[in-house]
Amino acid sequence: MDGFIFSLVMLVVIGLLQAFVPYWVKETIVFGVTVPDQQVYHPVVKASKKIYTLTLLGLLAIIIVGYVLWHLNSTVNDELLIIVGIILQFILIGISMLMYLILHNKITELKKVEEWGAELKQVKVTDWSVRARDEMLPIFYFLLPIFVVGGLIIYTYSQYPLLPENIATHWGPNGQPDAFTNKNRFSVIAIPLILLVMQIMFAGIIELTRRSGIKISVTRTKQSIRQQLAMRKYSSWFMFLMTMLITILFSILQLTTIHSDLVGESTMLTMFIVFIFITIIGSIAFAVKLSSLGDSKGDNYSTSGITDVDEDQYWIGGLIYFNRNDPSVFVEKRFGVGWTVNLARPIAIACIFGPIVLILLISIFA
Structure with missing residues (x-):
């Protein structure tokens, strides 16, 4: 039980921290890309942040529900629970990084096409x-x-x-x-x-x-x-x-x-x-x-x-x-x-x- 609680808490903390990162960093830095003040509220910028956060929150909810149901319907020791919990944490981090890279390239391309800050x-x-x-x-x-x-x-x-x-x-x-x-x-x-x-x-x-x-x-x-x-x-x-x-x-x-x-x-x-x-x-x-x-x-x-x-x-x-x-x-x-x-x-x-x-x-x- 202790191993399950530790892993569940870590999943929630890591998931929430990852999900809300776009809103914690500087407004002028969006998915690792420098954005001029005039573009911080660009529709694509706002939508990209929203998509990233909502997707990770939805994924986190699915992982937590699945992890809890698996624990309730099986008899495994704490060590296995911790191992599975760690694997789920890495999966969550890996997906968040994949989404980050996709959105980073999207904002980079948008900045280049629209020539943000050229003037x-x-x-x-x-x-x-x-x-x-x-x-x-x-x-x-x-x-x-x-x-x-x-x-x-x-x-x-x-x-x-x-x-x-x-x-x-x-x-x-x-x-x-x-x-x-x-x-x-x-x-x-x-x-x-x-x-x-x-x-x-x-x-x-x-x-x-x-x-x-x-x-x-x-x-x-x-x-x-x-x-x-x-x-x-x-x-x-x-x-x-x-x-x-x-x-x-x-x-x-x-x-x-x-x-x-x-x-x-x-x-x-x-x-x-x-x-x-x-x-x-x-x-x-x-x-x-x-x-x-x-x-x-x-x-x-x-x-x-x-x-x-x-x-x-x-x-x-x-x-x-x-x-x-x-x-x-x-x-x-x-x-x-x-x-x-x-x-x-x-x-x-x-x-x-x-x-x-x-x-x-x-x-x-x-």
């Missing part, structure tokens, strides 16, 4: 004083958990003789370990090392985001500044929340390896449930908060004869950003909530693949 002068705005108003959390917040993990590693080695000969490496849906490896000097700190890699990654993302450019709209100057500053602030808060949740979860798992009677089975299961729900609630709150800062709030400024610089040429499919002229490592996504990397910057490649490689190496050698 407008492209202008780029820079205001260095905006950085003084940046309220992102300082890097110090993200360094504290790293020191905690360092202390956890030291404590683990101090208790090495008391550790069991089989070290847990995986935990099942019930919160109990279901996979083990032999005890050695490396395997006993594998979990803290993985945690350390993730913490350093989070700290790096925050610092590189802080140094990235703040893009200001020439036609929506005040709104774009407010939106950009809020985006940076709330992103840092959300990242800190995730850092703390992961640190607490992994630390408890590590301590239960050292002291097997520290946490009971019911407490461990409750901990996993709390972790999942706080993550879900935090993600929803983050997305909703950012959606309330849309460009439609407030008045437009200096809209006559000018428009923002069209950067479509730097976005592959509206999803992948590659711009050698932009020193920023992280930029705001064109579709979805959050940030993506500028693949033209070598450090961006390191941010993506470095942690993955390190975690894989730790898992292999552990």
Whole structure:
């Protein structure tokens, strides 16, 4: 039952987040395509957003009904329920991406045929004083958990003789370990090392985001500044929340390896449930908060004869950003909530693949 509830909640959350993305991003970015202010209410633009949202909501309803009926009319364990739930989530995401690509090409072709913005002068705005108003959390917040993990590693080695000969490496849906490896000097700190890699990654993302450019709209100057500053602030808060949740979860798992009677089975299961729900609630709150800062709030400024610089040429499919002229490592996504990397910057490649490689190496050698 627990596995079914988790999967059902995740399906609903992912489905709703995907369905309403077109209404959460900037009005002047439609399915990854730059749209001048004069065309944001174009009939095709409005219809495309509506079709995308209603189709995904209908698909989500069908998947949920089918998943619930299958659960009620069959006797399967939680593990299979979770596996099927994950598969359904990927199917939903895959269909949403297919629809996105179709509509991206449709808007791109429409923009080309109707020559949107051809008569407008492209202008780029820079205001260095905006950085003084940046309220992102300082890097110090993200360094504290790293020191905690360092202390956890030291404590683990101090208790090495008391550790069991089989070290847990995986935990099942019930919160109990279901996979083990032999005890050695490396395997006993594998979990803290993985945690350390993730913490350093989070700290790096925050610092590189802080140094990235703040893009200001020439036609929506005040709104774009407010939106950009809020985006940076709330992103840092959300990242800190995730850092703390992961640190607490992994630390408890590590301590239960050292002291097997520290946490009971019911407490461990409750901990996993709390972790999942706080993550879900935090993600929803983050997305909703950012959606309330849309460009439609407030008045437009200096809209006559000018428009923002069209950067479509730097976005592959509206999803992948590659711009050698932009020193920023992280930029705001064109579709979805959050940030993506500028693949033209070598450090961006390191941010993506470095942690993955390190975690894989730790898992292999552990």
